Amino acid sequence: MSKKWTRDQMAARVARDIAEGMVVNLGIGLPTLVANHLPKEREVLLHSENGVLGMGPAPAPGEEDYDLINAGKQPVTLRPGGSFFHHADSFAMMRGGHLDLCVLGAFQVAANGDLANWHTGAADAIPAVGGAMDLAIGAKATWVMMEHLTKSGESKLVERCTYPLTGLACVSRVVTDLAVIDLTRDGARVIDIAEGLTFDDLQNVTAIPLINAL
Template identity: 70%
Template sequence: MDKQTRNAMAARVARDIPEGAYVNLGIGLPTLVANYLATDKDIFLHSENGVLGRWSAAPAGEEDWDMINAGKEPILLAPGAAFFHHADSFGMMRGGHLDICVLGAFQVSSRGDLANWHTGAPDAIPAVGGAMDLAIGAKRIFVMMEHLDKQGRSKLLETCSYPLTGLGCVSRVYTDLATLELTAEGVKVLELVGDTGAEYLQSVTAVPLDFSALGLAEPAPALPERPLSRSAAAAVNG
């Protein structure tokens, strides 16, 4: 059975990020997406420690430890960047200004609940960082993760067993086996990776899958508008 490598997953997610998008790439697996964003498209990266723009990993010998990303790795900025403090940075999230957040996950429920900060182990030292802010902090939350955990269990579940990071926040899931959209009508499979079969995918996934949208994935969804305020929306709607 074909499985996408981590880099192939990153390349797949990158294809769905349209020009003009303001995007936060979470620490770990999602960071790889930056390597696959088209260089001829203006896509804006946001890092919660206070920088917006485009950048690449700083080459050895050129590290500036005042110039880091959220993973605390040194970066090299391209022209056009902006710096800002932490409250403004998180205002960009909770204020609905970011278009897409790409996050890793331990578990995702079919309703879009996200668990990615804690495994619930009683002796674990809790550490949340920006995870809960990111989970509610963009118009669309993409999760990229391995389809199965290290024990071979489905990471897509009816209900997350780990402590939640956010409620009903995930809209799309990219795994090493498939691309899935979480909708009010259920979990729709948009794509299967390589020779992964529908029957196999369902057999390793703990929630019912809807294959009616298979092959309908639009490669680059149009950017959603920032939601209007209630009163403005009412005015528009007459």
């Protein structure tokens, strides 16, 4: 399928709907790109589970400080007023319901919002749960940012996850390289779609029924 959003376009689409004043955790992988697309004038506090609040975008080449990193060990910048603290305090923020939103990557998301993002179950796979379980359940809202299809062309949106679960019924929005889909009680509502792609195109590569809310 040729009509896809690039990774930066996906990140910009996520950033567009992050509201003023939110405290947000960006998961390892694709979600870290969101920091580069938040408008400078918008007050958003970015949190990292290794103990940072108030992160900014990635530093310019040559200006990296490897004493200032996110949970994925990538160098970041700090906005005015940013702070550092023990990772136990960081997890207390996550578990205590103090995050408005987390944006996570995923291997699979089920129609009911179940999330699988730490292990494929394969014998040679390296499990990597990190803080995902705490984030998925502790944040007031959980969004997923992922490619729509696996490398073998299978839908990552599924009726029921076949990989080990990270959290139950926790995902409310999925942003893929093809569309933005809200998971609601009424079903999976498509609210945005990559340019040049039709709703039928999207449904044909998606393993769950979709509702056209474009």
